[in-house]
Amino acid sequence: xxxxxxxxxxxxxxxxxxxxxxxxxxxxxxxxxxxxxxxxxxxxxxxxxxxxxxxxxxxxxxxxxxxxxxxxxxxxxxxxxxxxxxxxxxxxxxxxxxxxxxxxxxxxxxxxxxxxxxxxxxxxxxxxxxxxxxxxxxxxxxxxxxxxxxxxxxxxxx
Amino acid sequence: xxxxxxxxxxxxxxxxxxxxxxxxxxxxxxxxxxxxxxxxxxxxxxxxxxxxxxxxxxxxxxxxxxxxxxxxxxxxxxxxxxxxxxxxxxxxxxxxxxxxxxxxxxxxxxxxxxxxxxxxxxxxxxxxxxxxxxxxxxxxxxxxxxxxxxxxxxxxxxxxxxxxxxxxxxxxxxxxxxxxxxxxxxxxxxxxxxxxxxxxxxxxxxxxxxxxxxxxxxxxxxxxxxxxxxxxxxxxxxxxxxxxxxxxxxxxxxxxxxxxxxxxxxxxxxxxxxxxxxxxxxxxxxxxxxxxxxxxxxxxxxxxxxxxxxxxxxxxxxxxxxxxxxxxxxxxxxxxxxxxxxxxxxxxxxxxxxxxxxxxxxxxxxxxxxxxxxxxxxxxxxxxxxxxxxxxxxxxxxxxxxxxxxxxxxxxxxxxxxxxxxxxxxxxxxxxxxxxxxxxxxxxxxxxxxxxxxxxxxxxxxxxxxxxxxxxxxxxxxxxxxxxxxxxxxxxxxxxxxxx
Numbered sequence: 001x002x003x004x005x006x007x008x009x010x011x012x013x014x015x016x017x018x019x020x021x022x023x024x025x026x027x028x029x030x031x032x033x034x035x036x037x038x039x040x041x042x043x044x045x046x047x048x049x050x051x052x053x054x055x056x057x058x059x060x061x062x063x064x065x066x067x068x069x070x071x072x073x074x075x076x077x078x079x080x081x082x083x084x085x086x087x088x089x090x091x092x093x094x095x096x097x098x099x100x101x102x103x104x105x106x107x108x109x110x111x112x113x114x115x116x117x118x119x120x121x122x123x124x125x126x127x128x129x130x131x132x133x134x135x136x137x138x139x140x141x142x143x144x145x146x147x148x149x150x151x152x153x154x155x156x157x158x
Numbered sequence: 159x160x161x162x163x164x165x166x167x168x169x170x171x172x173x174x175x176x177x178x179x180x181x182x183x184x185x186x187x188x189x190x191x192x193x194x195x196x197x198x199x200x201x202x203x204x205x206x207x208x209x210x211x212x213x214x215x216x217x218x219x220x221x222x223x224x225x226x227x228x229x230x231x232x233x234x235x236x237x238x239x240x241x242x243x244x245x246x247x248x249x250x251x252x253x254x255x256x257x258x259x260x261x262x263x264x265x266x267x268x269x270x271x272x273x274x275x276x277x278x279x280x281x282x283x284x285x286x287x288x289x290x291x292x293x294x295x296x297x298x299x300x301x302x303x304x305x306x307x308x309x310x311x312x313x314x315x316x317x318x319x320x321x322x323x324x325x326x327x328x329x330x331x332x333x334x335x336x337x338x339x340x341x342x343x344x345x346x347x348x349x350x351x352x353x354x355x356x357x358x359x360x361x362x363x364x365x366x367x368x369x370x371x372x373x374x375x376x377x378x379x380x381x382x383x384x385x386x387x388x389x390x391x392x393x394x395x396x397x398x399x400x401x402x403x404x405x406x407x408x409x410x411x412x413x414x415x416x417x418x419x420x421x422x423x424x425x426x427x428x429x430x431x432x433x434x435x436x437x438x439x440x441x442x443x444x445x446x447x448x449x450x451x452x453x454x455x456x457x458x459x460x461x462x463x464x465x466x467x468x469x470x471x472x473x474x475x476x477x478x479x480x481x482x483x484x485x486x487x488x489x490x491x492x493x494x495x496x497x498x499x500x501x502x503x504x505x506x507x508x509x510x511x512x513x514x515x516x517x518x519x520x521x522x523x524x525x526x527x528x529x530x531x532x533x534x535x536x537x538x539x540x541x542x543x544x545x546x547x548x549x550x551x552x553x554x555x556x557x558x559x560x561x562x563x564x565x566x567x568x569x570x571x572x573x574x575x576x577x578x579x580x581x582x583x584x585x586x587x588x589x590x591x592x593x594x595x596x597x598x599x600x601x602x603x604x605x606x607x608x609x610x611x612x613x614x615x616x617x618x619x620x621x622x623x624x625x626x627x628x629x630x631x632x633x634x635x636x637x638x639x640x641x642x643x644x645x646x647x648x649x650x651x652x653x654x655x656x657x658x
Contacts, residue, residue: 080652091609093602095644097652100598125280125473125656126598126619 002148006076006085012115013136017066019111025059075134077148082122084134096132100124104146108139118142122149169231169240172292175270176228179291180221182266188217230289232303237277239287251286253307255279257448257472260482261297263439273297276482280473280621285481301443305429332502335421335434339465339490343418344411346459346490351406418489425503432484442484446503447657448472450596450620452487453628454496454581454589465490468499473622500591507591512572512579520611521634522566529558571632571643578618578647580630588628595654596620600647602640614640618647 032054037047068088076083081097105121112118120134120142137145223243230239236252262274272291279286292300335343361371379394382401388394419436430444451471460466468488476483488499497509518524533551540548561584569582578597581589601617608614614637618630635643 080648087604089606091604093644095600095648097597097599097648099652099654100656124598124619125621127621127623127625128617129599129601129619132599 001079002077002144003079004077006074006083009070009073009075009136010115010117010138010141012138013117014067014070016111016115016117016136017070018063021063021066022059025055025062028058029055073136077145082132082134082145082149084132094129094132096122096124096129098149100126101149104149106142106146112136120145169229170292170296172225172228172289173270173272173296175272176225176291177218177221178270179266179272179274180224181218183290184217184221185214188213228289230287232300235307237287237300237303239289249287251277251279253304256286256304257445258484259301259304259443260484261439261441262482263435263441265437267291268439274482275300276476278472278476278481285476288481304443331422331424332430333421333423333488333491333499335418335489337415340414340418340421341411342463342465343490344414345407346457346463346465347414348406348410349413350409354402354406421486421489423487430487430503432486434486434489440482440484442482444470444472444484449504450592450622451629452500452504452507452591454591455628456493456583456587458585464492466493466496467491468496471620471622471624504593506576507593509579509591512574514570514572514581515639516570517566517632517634518611518613518636518639520613521569522562524607524611524613524634525565526559526562529562530555533558566634569634573643573647575650578630580632582628590628590630592618592620592630594647594650595656597647597651598656600644600651602644612637616640616643616647 029051033047033051036042036050037044042050065088069086072086072088072091074085076085081095081100084094084096086092102123102125104123106118107121108118116139118137118139120137122132122134124130124132134142134145224241227243227246228239228241230237232238235254236250237256239247239249239251241247241249257278257280260276260278262276267273270291272293274291275289275297276285277287277289358371361367375398379391379398382394382398383389386394386397388397416436416438418434421434422432424431425446428446430446432442432444434440449470450473453469453471455467455469456465467486467490469485470487471485487503488496491499500507500509533554537548537551540551564584565582568584568587569580571578571580573579575594577591577593579589579591581587597618598621599619601619602614603617604614613634615631615633616635617632620629623629
């Protein structure tokens with residue numbers, strides 16, 4: 001039985017999050033430009049400046065939040081089971097006992113593949129926690145975790 | 159198709175009267191709402207009666223075809239059901255995976271000596287199979303097959319002393335509802351108000367119906383005035399409402415009697431067997447180890463009659479809309495009888511000796527602040543958007559205070575080696591009890607307010623739990639108390655094995 005102490009998500013995931021922050025806030029600024037240029041009829045350069053500033057502001061705010069989120073996000077594998085600790089304002093600690101894992105999935109999106117990351121989804125028989133996701137794991141860790149959690153399933157006799 | 163698609167034993171068909179029942183079901187589900195909308199003229203495209211005719215015709219052809227293509231057979235370890243006309247399906251349910259078997263028997267069923275059988279496993283929100291309908295001898299066969307299989311397992315798995323002495327009081331009823339209790343149940347639950355409210359809500363949908371409804375109510379008020387000889391619309395209106403409520407109350411009692419007539423709960427080795435109903439008889443078999451959560455409910459009406467209700471949750475997520483449900487262990491009993499009953503069902507749960515621990519001493523203050531903040535927001539919105547008279551609502555502040563105080567005094571949790579329990583509520587008091595080996599995940603939560611007060615909450619997740627209902631979610635716990643509870647629970651849960 002493998003055990004490891006609390007650890008953070010992969011550093012690559014931080015980069016990915018940063019990239020996503022810029023992308024998403026970039027998308028949100030499109031309506032801002034439409035509003036300022038077409039609806040309020042500002043001159044094109046002031047509309048652009050306003051849009052750019054909004055983008056910068058939003059992105060910095062979101063980035064601060066996401067980085068705090070990343071910093072808080074920790075997971076560990078104890079003797080009892082998988083532990084996930086997350087949340088910036090509303091913090092939570094979830095424990096999924098090893099013998100309650102029904103099955104696990106590993107999924108990777110195109111962006112995650114570029115960074116060699118994977119997402120582990122742990123399914124339990126519960127209702128609210130029927131599936132618990134663990135984002136931003138290095139591919140190898142995800143595979144190891146999955147193997148570790150599956151071995152313990154075979155131990156118990158249902 | 160491969161060999162597995164063919165029965166290994168002789169296959170069984172549904173009862174010849176089956177199409178009738180499938181049709182009745184279709185009428186209730188599809189045609190009845192259509193006819194209602196037709197008569198109420200809510201939608202215009204159904205003005206032509208022949209549309210309904212065609213739908214009814216197609217439905218009846220469909221039912222006969224469904225009957226024709228529905229087979230099932232009992233293999234030594236599983237039940238196999240083959241159905242479908244165009245999209246064929248073959249469903250195999252191992253007996254040991256079956257969570258409950260519910261049997262429904264209405265007057266129409268009794269006429270043909272048949273029953274509808276619903277088989278529930280732990281998966282999904284729909285029943286695994288609804289066999290509509292088979293003869294009573296076939297039902298017996300099915301029950302015996304399942305009983306035989308589960309008995310084999312329980313004998314091979316745990317030959318305990320518990321097993322031996324359970325034979326002695328086998329099939330002795332644990333609980334039987336009395337006529338008086340059914341009447342009390344009707345008084346407490348006011349079930350007739352639900353359809354009344356539904357009709358009222360439906361009538362408010364369109365302008366024409368609203369007008370008709372208002373006229374109807376006004377004519378009723380005038381009608382009453384003829385008898386009371388009282389002047390004043392308001393007075394007569396109040397009398398009308400009182401009369402309506404009395405009528406609803408009487409109807410509620412009748413409904414309760416129809417539904418709960420002869421409710422009996424029997425323990426049979428490792429199974430519970432519940433039966434109820436006068437016209438529609440529902441029978442349910444629930445293996446005790448499948449019970450995920452036990453809940454004691456007590457509303458202010460319950461307290462008035464000095465009674466409590468005991469319900470349970472099993473892993474299947476079937477609701478009233480998707481199938482036959484049996485959620486009651488005890489519809490109504492005296493509070494002092496409840497904990498011995500639980501003890502008889504689950505020998506390891508002993509509520510009487512539990513050491514209930516209160517939440518943090520600051521709990522009431524935090525709840526008071528929370529409700530105040532929420533109510534002030536609502537009042538502010540009302541004042542700004544409607545009328546400043548809403549500020550009078552501020553006079554209810556003592557009520558908020560009383561609520562917070564009472565809530566905190568009553569809320570408590572208890573746990574031992576076998577279970578964890580949590581109780582809360584003011585008007586509607588609930589106690590949820592979960593056995594340690596039924597706990598799936600444990601979650602600690604900490605809001606910014608919790609952090610300031612060194613508090614936290616603990617939430618326990620179980621299979622098949624209804625998110626809307628009371629469950630084990632203990633707020634306002636002191637940090638050290640919380641961590642102790644958490645460590646102990648985690649340890650116990652990881653030591654115990656979950657069996658479906």
